[in-house]
Amino acid sequence: GTLQSTVMPVNRIRPALFPNCPPYLTFIGPDDYYNDGKDAPKELVIHFTVAKGTSVLVLECLQRFGVTLVQWDVNQDLSCTPGPVWDHLVVCEKGHHIQFASLPPGVKINCMPSTAALDRKDRLWDNYKRMQDKVGRRAFSFIPKTYNLPRQEQMLMWKMKKNEAIWIVKPPGEMCGNGIRLVTQPNDILDSRLISIQWKDPRHANILRPKQNLSVQKYITNPFLVNGLKFDLRLYVLLTSIDPIRIFLYDDGLVRFATKPFNTSKKDLNDKCVHLTNYSVNKENEAFIQNTDPAQFQGHKWSLKTFWKYMETQGHNWSKIWLKIQVIVIKAILCGHADVLESYKKNVGSDYNCYKLFGIDIFLDDKLKPWLLELNNFPSLCMPVLDRHVNEPMIAEMFNIVGFHVTGKLNTKQRENLKKTYDLSGPIDFDSRLYSVEKSEEQKMKEDRYAGAGLDREEYSSMVEEEKLTGGDTRTLIRAEEELAQTRSFIRLFPCRDSHKYLQYLSQPSYCDRLLGAWEQMHGVDRETGRELLSRLCMKGVQYQ
Numbered sequence: 001g002t003l004q005s006t007v008m009p010v011n012r013i014r015p016a017l018f019p020n021c022p023p024y025l026t027f028i029g030p031d032d033y034y035n036d037g038k039d040a041p042k043e044l045v046i047h048f049t050v051a052k053g054t055s056v057l058v059l060e061c062l063q064r065f066g067v068t069l070v071q072w073d074v075n076q077d078l079s080c081t082p083g084p085v086w087d088h089l090v091v092c093e094k095g096h097h098i099q100f101a102s103l104p105p106g107v108k109i110n111c112m113p114s115t116a117a118l119d120r121k122d123r124l125w126d127n128y129k130r131m132q133d134k135v136g137r138r139a140f141s142f143i144p145k146t147y148n149l150p151r152q153e154q155m156l157m158w159k160m161k162k163n164e165a166i167w168i169v170k171p172p173g174e175m176c177g178n179g180i181r182l183v184t185q186p187n188d189i190l191d192s193r194l195i196s197i198q199w200k201d202p203r204h205a206n207i208l209r210p211k212q213n214l215s216v217q218k219y220i221t222n223p224f225l226v227n228g229l230k231f232d233l234r235l236y237v238l239l240t241s242i243d244p245i246r247i248f249l250y251d252d253g254l255v256r257f258a259t260k261p262f263n264t265s266k267k268d269l270n271d272k273c274v275h276l277t278n279y280s281v282n283k284e285n286e287a288f289i290q291n292t293d294p295a296q297f298q299g300h301k302w303s304l305k306t307f308w309k310y311m312e313t314q315g316h317n318w319s320k321i322w323l324k325i326q327v328i329v330i331k332a333i334l335c336g337h338a339d340v341l342e343s344y345k346k347n348v349g350s351d352y353n354c355y356k357l358f359g360i361d362i363f364l365d366d367k368l369k370p371w372l373l374e375l376n377n378f379p380s381l382c383m384p385v386l387d388r389h390v391n392e393p394m395i396a397e398m399f400n401i402v403g404f405h406v407t408g409k410l411n412t413k414q415r416e417n418l419k420k421t422y423d424l425s426g427p428i429d430f431d432s433r434l435y436s437v438e439k440s441e442e443q444k445m446k447e448d449r450y451a452g453a454g455l456d457r458e459e460y461s462s463m464v465e466e467e468k469l470t471g472g473d474t475r476t477l478i479r480a481e482e483e484l485a486q487t488r489s490f491i492r493l494f495p496c497r498d499s500h501k502y503l504q505y506l507s508q509p510s511y512c513d514r515l516l517g518a519w520e521q522m523h524g525v526d527r528e529t530g531r532e533l534l535s536r537l538c539m540k541g542v543q544y545q
Helices: 056-065 121-135 153-162 304-313 318-347 385-402 412-422 441-451 457-464 471-485 499-503 511-523 527-539
Strands: 047-050 068-071 146-149 167-170 181-183 196-201 204-208 214-218 231-242 245-250 254-257 301-303 356-364 370-376 490-494
Touching (some): 056 068, 056 385, 121 370, 231 385, 245 385, 301 304, 318 490, 385 490, 441 471, 471 511, 499 511, 511 527
Parallel strands (some): 047 068
Antiparallel strands (some): 231 245, 356 370
Protein backbone atom coordinates (compact mmCIF):
# COMPACT_ATOMS: atom_id res chain seq x y z
CA GLY A 1 0.00 0.00 0.00
CA THR A 2 1.74 3.10 -1.25
CA LEU A 3 -1.62 4.75 -0.61
CA GLN A 4 -1.42 4.14 3.13
CA SER A 5 2.03 5.65 3.59
CA THR A 6 1.25 8.94 1.83
CA VAL A 7 -1.45 9.75 4.37
CA MET A 8 -0.81 12.95 6.30
CA PRO A 9 0.21 12.26 9.90
CA VAL A 10 -2.78 12.49 12.24
CA ASN A 11 -3.44 13.31 15.86
CA ARG A 12 -4.79 10.85 18.40
CA ILE A 13 -7.81 13.10 18.86
CA ARG A 14 -9.68 14.54 15.90
CA PRO A 15 -12.37 17.18 16.14
CA ALA A 16 -15.92 16.23 15.16
CA LEU A 17 -17.12 17.38 11.73
CA PHE A 18 -19.82 19.40 13.45
CA PRO A 19 -19.54 22.19 16.03
CA ASN A 20 -20.58 21.67 19.61
CA CYS A 21 -19.93 17.90 19.46
CA PRO A 22 -17.21 15.90 21.27
CA PRO A 23 -14.11 14.77 19.33
CA TYR A 24 -13.11 11.22 18.33
CA LEU A 25 -10.05 9.01 18.79
CA THR A 26 -7.94 8.20 15.72
CA PHE A 27 -6.27 4.86 15.10
CA ILE A 28 -3.52 4.20 12.54
CA GLY A 29 -1.96 1.34 10.60
CA PRO A 30 1.72 0.34 10.95
CA ASP A 31 2.83 2.54 8.02
CA ASP A 32 1.39 5.75 9.46
CA TYR A 33 2.55 7.83 12.37
CA TYR A 34 1.02 10.17 14.92
CA ASN A 35 1.72 13.86 14.73
CA ASP A 36 1.35 14.23 18.49
CA GLY A 37 4.35 12.03 19.27
CA LYS A 38 5.12 8.37 19.77
CA ASP A 39 3.33 8.26 23.11
CA ALA A 40 -0.14 9.48 24.00
CA PRO A 41 -0.25 12.52 26.32
CA LYS A 42 -0.56 11.39 29.93
CA GLU A 43 -4.04 12.95 30.26
CA LEU A 44 -5.41 10.71 27.50
CA VAL A 45 -6.13 7.54 29.42
CA ILE A 46 -8.26 4.98 27.56
CA HIS A 47 -8.84 1.61 29.25
CA PHE A 48 -9.53 -0.93 26.50
CA THR A 49 -10.79 -4.33 27.69
CA VAL A 50 -9.72 -7.23 25.45
CA ALA A 51 -10.84 -10.87 25.40
CA LYS A 52 -8.47 -13.80 25.58
CA GLY A 53 -7.14 -14.79 22.15
CA THR A 54 -7.59 -11.30 20.67
CA SER A 55 -5.66 -10.96 17.40
CA VAL A 56 -2.15 -9.53 17.72
CA LEU A 57 -3.07 -7.14 14.87
CA VAL A 58 -5.84 -5.62 16.99
CA LEU A 59 -3.56 -5.37 20.03
CA GLU A 60 -0.81 -3.69 17.99
CA CYS A 61 -3.26 -1.12 16.63
CA LEU A 62 -4.41 -0.31 20.18
CA GLN A 63 -0.82 -0.14 21.43
CA ARG A 64 0.17 2.30 18.67
CA PHE A 65 -2.50 4.60 20.06
CA GLY A 66 -1.30 4.01 23.61
CA VAL A 67 -4.39 2.64 25.32
CA THR A 68 -4.17 0.80 28.63
CA LEU A 69 -5.06 -2.84 27.86
CA VAL A 70 -7.22 -4.65 30.40
CA GLN A 71 -7.56 -8.44 30.24
CA TRP A 72 -11.23 -9.48 30.08
CA ASP A 73 -11.79 -12.08 32.72
CA VAL A 74 -14.17 -14.78 31.43
CA ASN A 75 -16.80 -14.33 34.11
CA GLN A 76 -16.55 -10.59 34.40
CA ASP A 77 -19.73 -8.78 33.50
CA LEU A 78 -19.25 -5.49 31.70
CA SER A 79 -21.50 -3.28 33.79
CA CYS A 80 -18.53 -1.57 35.47
CA THR A 81 -16.26 -1.34 32.42
CA PRO A 82 -14.75 2.10 31.93
CA GLY A 83 -14.52 2.11 28.13
CA PRO A 84 -14.30 0.13 24.91
CA VAL A 85 -14.23 -3.68 24.70
CA TRP A 86 -12.96 -6.09 22.04
CA ASP A 87 -14.60 -9.50 22.12
CA HIS A 88 -13.16 -12.61 20.52
CA LEU A 89 -14.28 -16.21 20.44
CA VAL A 90 -11.52 -18.73 20.93
CA VAL A 91 -12.29 -21.81 18.80
CA CYS A 92 -13.80 -24.63 20.90
CA GLU A 93 -14.34 -22.45 23.95
CA LYS A 94 -17.51 -20.97 25.35
CA GLY A 95 -17.98 -17.37 24.24
CA HIS A 96 -18.81 -14.52 26.60
CA HIS A 97 -22.45 -14.12 27.36
CA ILE A 98 -22.89 -10.39 27.00
CA GLN A 99 -25.65 -8.69 28.98
CA PHE A 100 -26.34 -5.88 26.53
CA ALA A 101 -28.98 -4.37 28.78
CA SER A 102 -26.44 -3.67 31.53
CA LEU A 103 -23.74 -2.10 29.35
CA PRO A 104 -22.89 1.44 30.49
CA PRO A 105 -23.58 4.07 27.79
CA GLY A 106 -19.84 4.68 27.29
CA VAL A 107 -18.93 1.08 26.42
CA LYS A 108 -18.48 0.20 22.76
CA ILE A 109 -18.11 -3.47 21.86
CA ASN A 110 -17.67 -5.37 18.58
CA CYS A 111 -20.85 -7.39 19.15
CA MET A 112 -24.55 -7.05 18.46
CA PRO A 113 -27.32 -9.09 20.04
CA SER A 114 -28.69 -12.07 18.08
CA THR A 115 -26.23 -12.04 15.18
CA ALA A 116 -26.58 -15.84 15.22
CA ALA A 117 -29.45 -15.08 12.84
CA LEU A 118 -26.67 -14.43 10.31
CA ASP A 119 -23.60 -16.31 11.44
CA ARG A 120 -25.07 -19.71 12.21
CA LYS A 121 -25.39 -21.61 8.94
CA ASP A 122 -28.81 -23.09 9.78
CA ARG A 123 -30.32 -19.79 10.94
CA LEU A 124 -28.96 -17.90 7.93
CA TRP A 125 -30.65 -20.39 5.59
CA ASP A 126 -33.98 -20.21 7.44
CA ASN A 127 -33.95 -16.41 7.28
CA TYR A 128 -32.86 -16.43 3.64
CA LYS A 129 -35.58 -18.93 2.74
CA ARG A 130 -38.18 -16.79 4.48
CA MET A 131 -37.01 -13.80 2.43
CA GLN A 132 -36.98 -15.89 -0.76
CA ASP A 133 -40.56 -17.05 -0.16
CA LYS A 134 -41.62 -13.49 0.50
CA VAL A 135 -40.04 -11.57 -2.39
CA GLY A 136 -39.27 -14.32 -4.90
CA ARG A 137 -36.27 -16.20 -6.18
CA ARG A 138 -35.10 -13.65 -8.68
CA ALA A 139 -33.81 -11.34 -5.98
CA PHE A 140 -32.69 -14.12 -3.62
CA SER A 141 -30.72 -16.75 -5.51
CA PHE A 142 -27.26 -16.51 -3.98
CA ILE A 143 -27.13 -19.31 -1.36
CA PRO A 144 -27.08 -22.93 -2.60
CA LYS A 145 -30.14 -25.02 -1.61
CA THR A 146 -29.81 -26.14 2.02
CA TYR A 147 -31.63 -28.56 4.32
CA ASN A 148 -31.42 -28.19 8.10
CA LEU A 149 -31.41 -31.47 10.01
CA PRO A 150 -33.04 -33.03 11.95
CA ARG A 151 -36.06 -30.90 10.96
CA GLN A 152 -35.84 -31.38 7.18
CA GLU A 153 -34.29 -34.85 7.17
CA GLN A 154 -37.19 -36.56 5.36
CA MET A 155 -37.26 -33.95 2.57
CA LEU A 156 -33.52 -34.26 2.06
CA MET A 157 -33.60 -38.08 1.94
CA TRP A 158 -36.36 -37.95 -0.68
CA LYS A 159 -34.41 -35.43 -2.72
CA MET A 160 -31.20 -37.49 -2.56
CA LYS A 161 -32.92 -40.68 -3.63
CA LYS A 162 -34.54 -38.88 -6.56
CA ASN A 163 -31.36 -37.37 -8.09
CA GLU A 164 -27.77 -38.25 -7.56
CA ALA A 165 -25.74 -35.20 -6.56
CA ILE A 166 -22.95 -34.18 -4.23
CA TRP A 167 -23.97 -32.61 -0.94
CA ILE A 168 -21.77 -30.85 1.60
CA VAL A 169 -22.57 -31.54 5.25
CA LYS A 170 -21.71 -28.80 7.77
CA PRO A 171 -22.26 -28.59 11.53
CA PRO A 172 -24.07 -25.21 11.82
CA GLY A 173 -21.99 -23.65 14.58
CA GLU A 174 -18.51 -24.91 13.70
CA MET A 175 -15.62 -22.97 12.21
CA CYS A 176 -12.29 -23.74 10.47
CA GLY A 177 -13.74 -26.54 8.33
CA ASN A 178 -14.41 -28.73 11.38
CA GLY A 179 -16.85 -31.59 10.76
CA ILE A 180 -17.37 -30.83 7.06
CA ARG A 181 -17.96 -33.83 4.76
CA LEU A 182 -18.98 -34.38 1.13
CA VAL A 183 -21.53 -37.13 0.51
CA THR A 184 -23.62 -38.59 -2.31
CA GLN A 185 -25.59 -41.29 -0.43
CA PRO A 186 -28.41 -40.63 2.05
CA ASN A 187 -26.87 -43.16 4.49
CA ASP A 188 -23.70 -41.11 4.74
CA ILE A 189 -25.34 -37.90 5.90
CA LEU A 190 -25.36 -38.64 9.62
CA ASP A 191 -22.02 -38.87 11.32
CA SER A 192 -21.67 -42.62 11.96
CA ARG A 193 -19.30 -41.99 14.85
CA LEU A 194 -22.22 -40.74 16.89
CA ILE A 195 -24.36 -43.84 16.31
CA SER A 196 -23.94 -46.43 19.04
CA ILE A 197 -25.28 -49.88 19.80
CA GLN A 198 -26.68 -50.82 23.17
CA TRP A 199 -27.00 -54.58 23.84
CA LYS A 200 -29.90 -55.58 26.06
CA ASP A 201 -28.92 -59.23 26.00
CA PRO A 202 -26.82 -61.35 23.59
CA ARG A 203 -29.60 -61.38 20.96
CA HIS A 204 -31.23 -57.94 21.24
CA ALA A 205 -29.65 -54.56 20.64
CA ASN A 206 -30.86 -50.97 20.41
CA ILE A 207 -29.27 -48.72 17.83
CA LEU A 208 -29.05 -45.23 19.28
CA ARG A 209 -29.11 -42.43 16.72
CA PRO A 210 -28.85 -39.12 18.54
CA LYS A 211 -30.44 -36.18 16.74
CA GLN A 212 -27.71 -34.38 14.82
CA ASN A 213 -27.95 -30.71 14.00
CA LEU A 214 -26.53 -30.42 10.50
CA SER A 215 -26.81 -28.09 7.54
CA VAL A 216 -26.66 -30.03 4.31
CA GLN A 217 -26.07 -27.92 1.24
CA LYS A 218 -26.06 -28.66 -2.46
CA TYR A 219 -22.36 -28.69 -3.43
CA ILE A 220 -21.35 -26.38 -6.26
CA THR A 221 -19.53 -28.70 -8.65
CA ASN A 222 -18.62 -26.10 -11.28
CA PRO A 223 -16.29 -23.68 -9.46
CA PHE A 224 -14.27 -21.05 -11.30
CA LEU A 225 -10.70 -22.36 -10.99
CA VAL A 226 -7.36 -20.59 -10.91
CA ASN A 227 -4.49 -22.85 -11.97
CA GLY A 228 -6.83 -25.80 -11.52
CA LEU A 229 -7.52 -24.92 -7.87
CA LYS A 230 -10.76 -24.09 -6.12
CA PHE A 231 -10.80 -20.92 -3.98
CA ASP A 232 -13.09 -18.61 -2.09
CA LEU A 233 -13.04 -14.92 -1.17
CA ARG A 234 -12.95 -13.78 2.46
CA LEU A 235 -14.35 -10.25 2.64
CA TYR A 236 -14.97 -7.94 5.60
CA VAL A 237 -18.36 -6.45 6.31
CA LEU A 238 -18.85 -3.85 9.01
CA LEU A 239 -22.30 -3.29 10.47
CA THR A 240 -22.20 -0.07 12.47
CA SER A 241 -25.92 0.17 13.21
CA ILE A 242 -29.05 -1.93 12.83
CA ASP A 243 -31.58 0.92 13.22
CA PRO A 244 -30.95 2.61 10.88
CA ILE A 245 -29.09 -0.07 8.87
CA ARG A 246 -25.54 1.03 8.03
CA ILE A 247 -23.31 -1.45 6.19
CA PHE A 248 -19.72 -1.08 4.96
CA LEU A 249 -17.63 -3.45 2.83
CA TYR A 250 -13.83 -3.38 2.78
CA ASP A 251 -12.37 -3.11 -0.73
CA ASP A 252 -9.64 -5.69 -0.13
CA GLY A 253 -9.82 -9.21 1.23
CA LEU A 254 -8.22 -12.63 1.13
CA VAL A 255 -8.42 -15.17 -1.68
CA ARG A 256 -7.94 -18.61 -0.14
CA PHE A 257 -6.99 -21.56 -2.34
CA ALA A 258 -7.35 -25.29 -1.92
CA THR A 259 -3.98 -27.01 -2.29
CA LYS A 260 -4.86 -29.95 -4.57
CA PRO A 261 -6.36 -29.76 -8.11
CA PHE A 262 -10.16 -29.71 -8.11
CA ASN A 263 -12.12 -32.75 -9.29
CA THR A 264 -15.35 -34.46 -8.32
CA SER A 265 -14.24 -38.10 -8.58
CA LYS A 266 -15.58 -40.39 -5.86
CA LYS A 267 -12.11 -41.26 -4.57
CA ASP A 268 -11.31 -37.62 -3.76
CA LEU A 269 -14.62 -36.62 -2.17
CA ASN A 270 -13.10 -36.95 1.29
CA ASP A 271 -9.92 -35.07 0.49
CA LYS A 272 -10.32 -31.73 2.25
CA CYS A 273 -7.35 -30.24 0.38
CA VAL A 274 -9.29 -30.62 -2.89
CA HIS A 275 -12.67 -29.35 -1.72
CA LEU A 276 -12.13 -26.99 1.22
CA THR A 277 -10.43 -23.61 1.03
CA ASN A 278 -10.08 -23.07 4.80
CA TYR A 279 -6.59 -21.87 5.65
CA SER A 280 -6.62 -24.02 8.79
CA VAL A 281 -7.13 -27.14 6.63
CA ASN A 282 -4.71 -26.36 3.80
CA LYS A 283 -1.79 -24.98 5.74
CA GLU A 284 -1.28 -28.56 7.04
CA ASN A 285 -0.65 -29.79 3.47
CA GLU A 286 3.11 -29.80 2.73
CA ALA A 287 2.30 -28.34 -0.70
CA PHE A 288 0.97 -25.13 0.96
CA ILE A 289 2.93 -22.03 -0.03
CA GLN A 290 2.67 -18.80 2.00
CA ASN A 291 2.43 -15.70 -0.16
CA THR A 292 5.10 -13.23 0.95
CA ASP A 293 4.41 -10.60 -1.73
CA PRO A 294 0.84 -9.26 -1.77
CA ALA A 295 1.26 -7.99 -5.35
CA GLN A 296 2.19 -11.40 -6.82
CA PHE A 297 0.01 -14.20 -8.19
CA GLN A 298 1.80 -16.69 -5.94
CA GLY A 299 1.11 -19.08 -3.09
CA HIS A 300 -2.21 -20.33 -1.71
CA LYS A 301 -3.49 -17.01 -0.41
CA TRP A 302 -3.77 -13.81 -2.46
CA SER A 303 -5.14 -10.39 -1.71
CA LEU A 304 -8.46 -9.57 -3.36
CA LYS A 305 -6.89 -6.63 -5.23
CA THR A 306 -4.26 -8.95 -6.72
CA PHE A 307 -6.98 -11.42 -7.70
CA TRP A 308 -8.83 -8.63 -9.57
CA LYS A 309 -5.60 -7.89 -11.46
CA TYR A 310 -5.32 -11.57 -12.32
CA MET A 311 -8.92 -11.53 -13.60
CA GLU A 312 -7.99 -8.60 -15.86
CA THR A 313 -5.11 -10.59 -17.34
CA GLN A 314 -7.65 -13.33 -18.12
CA GLY A 315 -9.94 -10.85 -19.87
CA HIS A 316 -12.69 -10.87 -17.23
CA ASN A 317 -14.59 -7.76 -16.15
CA TRP A 318 -14.11 -7.95 -12.39
CA SER A 319 -16.00 -4.76 -11.53
CA LYS A 320 -19.24 -6.48 -12.61
CA ILE A 321 -18.55 -9.32 -10.19
CA TRP A 322 -17.70 -6.84 -7.43
CA LEU A 323 -21.00 -4.99 -7.86
CA LYS A 324 -22.91 -8.28 -7.67
CA ILE A 325 -21.06 -9.13 -4.45
CA GLN A 326 -22.03 -5.76 -2.96
CA VAL A 327 -25.70 -6.45 -3.63
CA ILE A 328 -25.40 -9.90 -2.02
CA VAL A 329 -23.85 -8.35 1.11
CA ILE A 330 -26.76 -5.93 1.54
CA LYS A 331 -29.36 -8.64 0.97
CA ALA A 332 -27.60 -11.07 3.33
CA ILE A 333 -27.65 -8.55 6.19
CA LEU A 334 -31.32 -7.83 5.45
CA CYS A 335 -32.05 -11.57 5.91
CA GLY A 336 -31.06 -11.41 9.58
CA HIS A 337 -32.26 -7.85 10.10
CA ALA A 338 -35.58 -8.67 11.82
CA ASP A 339 -34.02 -10.88 14.51
CA VAL A 340 -31.12 -8.56 15.26
CA LEU A 341 -33.38 -5.49 15.34
CA GLU A 342 -35.92 -7.05 17.70
CA SER A 343 -33.21 -8.14 20.11
CA TYR A 344 -31.40 -4.78 19.84
CA LYS A 345 -34.55 -2.81 20.64
CA LYS A 346 -35.23 -5.02 23.64
CA ASN A 347 -31.72 -5.01 25.11
CA VAL A 348 -29.48 -2.17 24.01
CA GLY A 349 -29.65 1.07 25.96
CA SER A 350 -27.36 3.33 23.91
CA ASP A 351 -26.67 3.62 20.20
CA TYR A 352 -23.00 4.02 21.13
CA ASN A 353 -22.69 0.43 22.40
CA CYS A 354 -22.55 -1.87 19.38
CA TYR A 355 -20.94 -2.57 16.05
CA LYS A 356 -20.03 -5.81 14.31
CA LEU A 357 -17.32 -6.97 11.92
CA PHE A 358 -18.24 -10.08 9.93
CA GLY A 359 -16.04 -12.21 7.74
CA ILE A 360 -18.11 -13.10 4.68
CA ASP A 361 -17.21 -15.98 2.38
CA ILE A 362 -18.00 -15.67 -1.31
CA PHE A 363 -17.55 -18.33 -3.94
CA LEU A 364 -17.47 -17.90 -7.75
CA ASP A 365 -18.79 -20.55 -10.12
CA ASP A 366 -17.50 -21.01 -13.67
CA LYS A 367 -20.07 -18.48 -14.96
CA LEU A 368 -18.58 -15.97 -12.49
CA LYS A 369 -21.79 -15.88 -10.48
CA PRO A 370 -21.00 -15.09 -6.83
CA TRP A 371 -22.52 -17.34 -4.15
CA LEU A 372 -22.63 -16.61 -0.43
CA LEU A 373 -21.24 -19.51 1.59
CA GLU A 374 -21.44 -18.06 5.09
CA LEU A 375 -20.92 -15.17 7.46
CA ASN A 376 -18.34 -15.54 10.22
CA ASN A 377 -18.97 -14.13 13.63
CA PHE A 378 -15.32 -13.47 14.53
CA PRO A 379 -13.12 -13.45 11.41
CA SER A 380 -9.59 -14.53 12.31
CA LEU A 381 -7.08 -11.74 11.74
CA CYS A 382 -3.85 -13.68 11.28
CA MET A 383 -0.15 -12.97 11.35
CA PRO A 384 1.32 -13.94 7.94
CA VAL A 385 2.61 -11.07 5.74
CA LEU A 386 -0.31 -11.22 3.33
CA ASP A 387 -2.99 -11.21 6.06
CA ARG A 388 -1.28 -8.29 7.76
CA HIS A 389 -1.15 -6.37 4.48
CA VAL A 390 -4.94 -6.66 4.14
CA ASN A 391 -6.03 -6.55 7.77
CA GLU A 392 -3.83 -3.96 9.48
CA PRO A 393 -5.19 -0.91 7.62
CA MET A 394 -8.67 -2.47 7.77
CA ILE A 395 -8.66 -2.71 11.59
CA ALA A 396 -7.51 0.91 12.05
CA GLU A 397 -10.09 2.19 9.57
CA MET A 398 -12.86 0.16 11.19
CA PHE A 399 -12.04 1.75 14.59
CA ASN A 400 -12.11 5.20 12.99
CA ILE A 401 -15.44 4.59 11.28
CA VAL A 402 -17.21 3.32 14.40
CA GLY A 403 -16.03 6.43 16.25
CA PHE A 404 -14.67 6.12 19.79
CA HIS A 405 -14.99 9.09 22.14
CA VAL A 406 -12.93 10.01 25.20
CA THR A 407 -14.90 7.97 27.73
CA GLY A 408 -12.50 8.10 30.71
CA LYS A 409 -13.13 10.49 33.61
CA LEU A 410 -11.20 13.75 33.14
CA ASN A 411 -10.64 16.40 35.79
CA THR A 412 -10.68 20.10 34.87
CA LYS A 413 -6.92 20.36 34.48
CA GLN A 414 -6.67 17.30 32.21
CA ARG A 415 -9.54 18.64 30.17
CA GLU A 416 -7.83 22.02 29.70
CA ASN A 417 -4.50 20.39 28.78
CA LEU A 418 -6.09 18.15 26.15
CA LYS A 419 -8.00 21.06 24.67
CA LYS A 420 -4.79 23.01 24.42
CA THR A 421 -2.74 20.11 22.99
CA TYR A 422 -5.33 19.37 20.29
CA ASP A 423 -6.60 22.91 19.75
CA LEU A 424 -10.19 21.92 20.53
CA SER A 425 -13.13 24.16 21.28
CA GLY A 426 -16.41 22.86 22.63
CA PRO A 427 -17.05 19.73 24.67
CA ILE A 428 -14.34 17.06 24.90
CA ASP A 429 -15.94 14.24 26.95
CA PHE A 430 -18.27 11.56 25.62
CA ASP A 431 -21.88 12.74 25.96
CA SER A 432 -24.42 9.94 26.30
CA ARG A 433 -27.26 12.23 25.17
CA LEU A 434 -25.91 12.03 21.60
CA TYR A 435 -26.60 8.28 21.54
CA SER A 436 -29.74 8.10 23.64
CA VAL A 437 -32.45 5.71 22.47
CA GLU A 438 -35.12 7.68 24.36
CA LYS A 439 -37.48 9.65 22.11
CA SER A 440 -38.92 13.10 22.73
CA GLU A 441 -42.64 13.73 22.23
CA GLU A 442 -41.83 15.77 19.14
CA GLN A 443 -39.87 12.82 17.76
CA LYS A 444 -42.70 10.35 18.40
CA MET A 445 -45.19 12.64 16.66
CA LYS A 446 -42.98 13.06 13.62
CA GLU A 447 -42.33 9.31 13.42
CA ASP A 448 -46.07 8.57 13.60
CA ARG A 449 -46.67 11.05 10.80
CA TYR A 450 -44.24 9.29 8.49
CA ALA A 451 -45.01 5.74 9.62
CA GLY A 452 -48.22 5.51 7.65
CA ALA A 453 -48.08 3.33 4.58
CA GLY A 454 -49.06 4.90 1.29
CA LEU A 455 -46.67 7.86 1.39
CA ASP A 456 -44.77 8.23 -1.86
CA ARG A 457 -41.05 8.91 -2.07
CA GLU A 458 -41.62 12.63 -2.67
CA GLU A 459 -43.41 12.90 0.66
CA TYR A 460 -40.63 11.04 2.42
CA SER A 461 -38.08 13.49 1.05
CA SER A 462 -39.74 16.29 3.06
CA MET A 463 -38.53 14.55 6.26
CA VAL A 464 -35.07 16.01 5.80
CA GLU A 465 -35.98 19.66 5.23
CA GLU A 466 -33.99 21.77 7.67
CA GLU A 467 -36.91 23.12 9.69
CA LYS A 468 -38.38 19.62 10.06
CA LEU A 469 -35.26 17.97 11.51
CA THR A 470 -35.69 17.04 15.19
CA GLY A 471 -32.97 16.41 17.77
CA GLY A 472 -33.22 12.66 17.14
CA ASP A 473 -32.99 13.16 13.36
CA THR A 474 -29.93 15.36 13.78
CA ARG A 475 -28.18 12.74 15.92
CA THR A 476 -28.91 10.02 13.37
CA LEU A 477 -27.60 12.15 10.51
CA ILE A 478 -24.42 13.34 12.21
CA ARG A 479 -23.51 9.75 13.11
CA ALA A 480 -23.98 8.67 9.49
CA GLU A 481 -21.91 11.60 8.17
CA GLU A 482 -19.11 11.12 10.73
CA GLU A 483 -18.79 7.44 9.80
CA LEU A 484 -18.80 8.14 6.09
CA ALA A 485 -16.15 10.86 6.44
CA GLN A 486 -13.74 8.27 7.91
CA THR A 487 -13.97 5.82 5.01
CA ARG A 488 -10.83 5.27 2.92
CA SER A 489 -11.00 1.67 1.74
CA PHE A 490 -14.33 0.72 3.26
CA ILE A 491 -17.24 1.39 0.90
CA ARG A 492 -20.54 2.30 2.46
CA LEU A 493 -23.11 0.03 0.83
CA PHE A 494 -26.12 1.17 2.84
CA PRO A 495 -27.79 3.62 3.10
CA CYS A 496 -27.45 4.62 -0.53
CA ARG A 497 -29.30 6.68 -3.10
CA ASP A 498 -31.49 3.71 -3.95
CA SER A 499 -32.13 2.59 -0.36
CA HIS A 500 -35.84 2.29 -1.18
CA LYS A 501 -35.10 -0.63 -3.52
CA TYR A 502 -33.85 -2.66 -0.56
CA LEU A 503 -36.18 -1.33 2.11
CA GLN A 504 -39.10 -2.93 0.28
CA TYR A 505 -37.75 -6.34 1.37
CA LEU A 506 -38.35 -5.44 5.03
CA SER A 507 -41.77 -5.95 6.52
CA GLN A 508 -41.56 -2.57 8.22
CA PRO A 509 -38.70 -0.23 7.24
CA SER A 510 -37.88 1.88 10.26
CA TYR A 511 -38.31 5.62 10.42
CA CYS A 512 -34.53 6.08 10.62
CA ASP A 513 -33.95 3.96 7.51
CA ARG A 514 -36.37 6.17 5.62
CA LEU A 515 -34.72 9.28 7.04
CA LEU A 516 -31.26 8.25 5.80
CA GLY A 517 -32.74 7.16 2.46
CA ALA A 518 -34.31 10.60 2.02
CA TRP A 519 -31.05 12.29 3.12
CA GLU A 520 -29.07 10.36 0.49
CA GLN A 521 -31.62 11.28 -2.17
CA MET A 522 -31.28 14.93 -1.22
CA HIS A 523 -27.58 15.27 -0.33
CA GLY A 524 -25.89 12.11 -1.64
CA VAL A 525 -24.42 13.97 -4.59
CA ASP A 526 -23.66 17.21 -2.81
CA ARG A 527 -22.53 16.30 0.73
CA GLU A 528 -21.14 19.73 1.58
CA THR A 529 -24.56 21.37 1.51
CA GLY A 530 -25.95 18.67 3.78
CA ARG A 531 -23.06 19.01 6.20
CA GLU A 532 -23.42 22.79 6.35
CA LEU A 533 -27.09 22.34 7.19
CA LEU A 534 -26.19 19.96 10.05
CA SER A 535 -23.52 22.39 11.28
CA ARG A 536 -26.15 25.12 11.55
CA LEU A 537 -28.37 22.83 13.64
CA CYS A 538 -25.44 21.75 15.86
CA MET A 539 -24.48 25.39 16.51
CA LYS A 540 -27.97 25.80 17.98
CA GLY A 541 -27.54 22.61 20.05
CA VAL A 542 -30.42 20.78 18.33
CA GLN A 543 -28.47 17.48 18.64
CA TYR A 544 -28.96 17.57 22.43
CA GLN A 545 -32.73 18.05 22.34
